[in-house]
Amino acid sequence: MPHFARPTRSRLSVAALAVVMVSLAAPAIAETSVQYAPGGAYFRASDKFVADSGAEVYSTICAGCHMPMGQGAVGGGAYPALASNKNLASATYLVYTVINGRKGMPPFGDALDDTQIALLTNYIRSQFGNAYTDTVGAAEVRAIRPAPRAATSPR
Numbered sequence: 001m002p003h004f005a006r007p008t009r010s011r012l013s014v015a016a017l018a019v020v021m022v023s024l025a026a027p028a029i030a031e032t033s034v035q036y037a038p039g040g041a042y043f044r045a046s047d048k049f050v051a052d053s054g055a056e057v058y059s060t061i062c063a064g065c066h067m068p069m070g071q072g073a074v075g076g077g078a079y080p081a082l083a084s085n086k087n088l089a090s091a092t093y094l095v096y097t098v099i100n101g102r103k104g105m106p107p108f109g110d111a112l113d114d115t116q117i118a119l120l121t122n123y124i125r126s127q128f129g130n131a132y133t134d135t136v137g138a139a140e141v142r143a144i145r146p147a148p149r150a151a152t153s154p155r
């Protein structure tokens with residue numbers, strides 16, 4: 001680990017330093033090493049989201065577009081409601097959409113691991129007026145992923 005000057009009191013500088021440290025030392029940092037990113041979100045050194053409940057993943061990633069109660073929004077684009085959404089009768093449809101994105105929605109398959117997507121799927125399908133009782137696990141999510149990712153994926 002290279003030596004750095006003592007961090008200043010500025011939170012932004014500390015965050016910037018953390019990012020520099022990640023880029024300098026990325027190969028040496030363990031998968032579980034947690035860093036602050038300037039935006040305030042937690043990332044692992046590998047740029048994965050650090051969240052271990054469906055509610056946390058939802059509020060961190062999905063709520064910004066689909067709104068905190070899944071009500072959706074119109075304005076600068078149409079963000080469909082996930083609340084009381086009949087398309088979510090298919091867990092596969094939801095998992096597939098999260099992994100691959102859909103038209104104006106970006107893909108999150110690289111940012112979220114199989115367990116996070118399973119927890120997120122089970123959360124959304126049991127919240128916001130959705131009452132689907134079947135659940136998915138990490139193995140089902142893995143099976144829906146397009147193909148095993150190369151170790152040095154460009155994304």
Ligand code: HEC
Pocket residue numbers: 058061062063064065066077078079080081082085087093094097098102103104105106108120124
């Ligand atoms: C940047 C904004 C944005 C974010 C973030 C986002 N979505 Fe979306 N989402 C969209 C848009 C736009 C669509 C409509 C795509 C289309 O035109 O079919 C959509 C569509 C969907 C659909 C299909 C809805 C239907 O009625 O068929 C699902 C399911 C969905 N999103 C789930 C999620 C989940 C879960 C997350 C969090 C991991 C998420 N979205 C994050 C913008 C977003």
